Amino acid sequence: MEFQIEHLKIEFLENEYGILMKVFNDTIPLPGRTLLDTKDIILHNFNFVKTHFLKFFNSEIEIEEFHDVCLKIVIHYFYIYNLWRSYNEKEKDRDLKFLKKDLNHPNTYDMVMQYFKNKYPTEYLNKSSHFLNHPLDKLKKYEYNRDEFYNAFR
Numbered sequence: 001m002e003f004q005i006e007h008l009k010i011e012f013l014e015n016e017y018g019i020l021m022k023v024f025n026d027t028i029p030l031p032g033r034t035l036l037d038t039k040d041i042i043l044h045n046f047n048f049v050k051t052h053f054l055k056f057f058n059s060e061i062e063i064e065e066f067h068d069v070c071l072k073i074v075i076h077y078f079y080i081y082n083l084w085r086s087y088n089e090k091e092k093d094r095d096l097k098f099l100k101k102d103l104n105h106p107n108t109y110d111m112v113m114q115y116f117k118n119k120y121p122t123e124y125l126n127k128s129s130h131f132l133n134h135p136l137d138k139l140k141k142y143e144y145n146r147d148e149f150y151n152a153f154r
Contacts, residue, residue, distance in 0.1 A: 001035050005042070005043065009023070010042065012039070018034075021075070028075065031082070031086045033082065042074060042078060044097060045074045045096075048097070049073050049074050052100075054066075056133035065115075066131070069112055069116075072115060076111060077098060077102055081094055081096050106142075109128075113125070113128045113143065
C-alpha cells in the first residue's frame with residue numbers, strides 16, 4: 001500500500017511481524033502494526049507537527065523542505081513510541097499519537113539541524129533557527145553544549 005503526504009511517498013509492506021514502512025530511502029520495521037492504523041496515526045501526527053511548526057514558517061525554508069522535516073520528525077518518534085510499545089510490557093498500551101513535549105525535545109532539534117546541515121552546510125543554523133523559532137545564539141549554544149557532551153565520551 002502506498003500513500004502520499006504532501007509531496008512525500010510512503011510505502012507499507014505487510015509481513016508476519018507487522019509492517020515495513022519505506023520512506024526517505026529507508027525501510028523501517030514496525031512490529032505489531034497494521035496498515036490502516038499506521039497510516040491514520042502517521043497522518044494525524046504529521047498534521048499535528050505541521051500545524052505546530054507552520055506558525056513559524058517563512059520564506060527562509062522551501063515548503064517541500066518544511067514537509068520533509070516534519071515527516072522526518074513524525075517517523076522518528078512513531079518508530080520510538082512503537083518500539084517502547086513492542087518491547088516494554090509497561091508500555092504495551094502506549095498511545096502512538098505525537099506527544100506535544102517532544103516538539104521541544106533535543107532529538108527534535110538534532111533532526112532539524114542535521115537535515116539542514118546536510119543540505120546547507122553553511123546556512124544550517126540560520127534555517128534551523130527559523131524552523132524551530134529558536135534564537136540563533138541559543139541554537140549555537142545548544143549545538144556547542146551537545147558537541148561538548150558527546151566529545152567527553154570519545
